[in-house]
Amino acid sequence: MKVLKLENIFASYGNIEALRNMSLEIPEGSIITLLGANGAGKTTTLKVISGVVKPKFGKLMYQGEELTGKSPDQIVKRKIIQCPENRQVFPQLTVLENLRIGSYARRDRAMVKEDLQKVLEMFPRLKERLAQFAGTLSGGEQQMLAIGRALMAAPKVLLLDEPSLGLAPIIVKEIFEIIKNINRTGTSILLVEQNAHLALSIADYAYVLENGQIALSGKATELKKDNRVRELYLGVT
Numbered sequence: 001m002k003v004l005k006l007e008n009i010f011a012s013y014g015n016i017e018a019l020r021n022m023s024l025e026i027p028e029g030s031i032i033t034l035l036g037a038n039g040a041g042k043t044t045t046l047k048v049i050s051g052v053v054k055p056k057f058g059k060l061m062y063q064g065e066e067l068t069g070k071s072p073d074q075i076v077k078r079k080i081i082q083c084p085e086n087r088q089v090f091p092q093l094t095v096l097e098n099l100r101i102g103s104y105a106r107r108d109r110a111m112v113k114e115d116l117q118k119v120l121e122m123f124p125r126l127k128e129r130l131a132q133f134a135g136t137l138s139g140g141e142q143q144m145l146a147i148g149r150a151l152m153a154a155p156k157v158l159l160l161d162e163p164s165l166g167l168a169p170i171i172v173k174e175i176f177e178i179i180k181n182i183n184r185t186g187t188s189i190l191l192v193e194q195n196a197h198l199a200l201s202i203a204d205y206a207y208v209l210e211n212g213q214i215a216l217s218g219k220a221t222e223l224k225k226d227n228r229v230r231e232l233y234l235g236v237t
């Protein structure tokens with residue numbers, strides 16, 4: 001069963017076309033990765049899903065319901081949660097306050113408390129730093145906080161934009177382990193990544209965007225062997 005589908009999406013900023021006839025599907029419980037060079041349209045794809053960019057044409061379907069053109073708060077209510085590029089934590093708020101913001105739209109207070117405990121178990125580094133201002137965390141810790149904040153919204157679909165950006169390999173490894181664990185608890189994940197090696201190592205299925213269009217798609221294990229992917233995205237010649 002497909003939890004989320006983009007069908008023939010066209011999106012632009014003024015007269016800059018960012019997506020052209022882009023379609024993708026997220027099967028329930030899977031990790032899907034979206035690869036592509038800078039400017040290929042990856043972030044725009046996430047913004048179309050989260051309601052920040054309205055597509056010119058095409059459809060966004062979620063569990064059989066059409067969500068095209070819905071506002072970001074309507075999308076968040078459906079538990080489709082974006083974890084933005086560059087973390088974007090609130091630097092002058094504490095770790096705990098940042099996490100609480102993730103659950104602002106929820107009314108199930110008892111579950112929120114439980115989820116906070118789960119997030120802190122998942123990220124012991126955050127637990128040790130609850131009262132610390134987010135702006136003083138390391139890059140890796142800020143990324144953990146951004147993911148933790150997204151988890152506080154109890155996502156059914158988690159949209160991750162470049163979680164490895166600017167982080168040391170050892171931290172990236174840790175974060176990718178956590179992403180796998182989040183997926184094991186049943187959350188479907190759309191992972192946008194520049195690091196194709198890593199993304200293909202955890203994803204079930206991958207799409208490659210070039211100039212706003214899907215150039216290739218397939219099982220992650222198969223795309224890893226694809227010559228064009230190897231040459232352009234895996235640096236193997």
Ligand code: ATP
Binds near residue numbers: 018038040043045
């Ligand atoms: P990156 O990996 O560099 O983040 P991306 O694949 O996420 O790239 P997008 O950010 O989706 O790419 O951008 C797709 C295209 O749309 C690019 O040509 C970009 O310059 C353009 N674009 C993105 N945001 C805007 C904006 N707010 N106004 C005008 N053009 C934009």
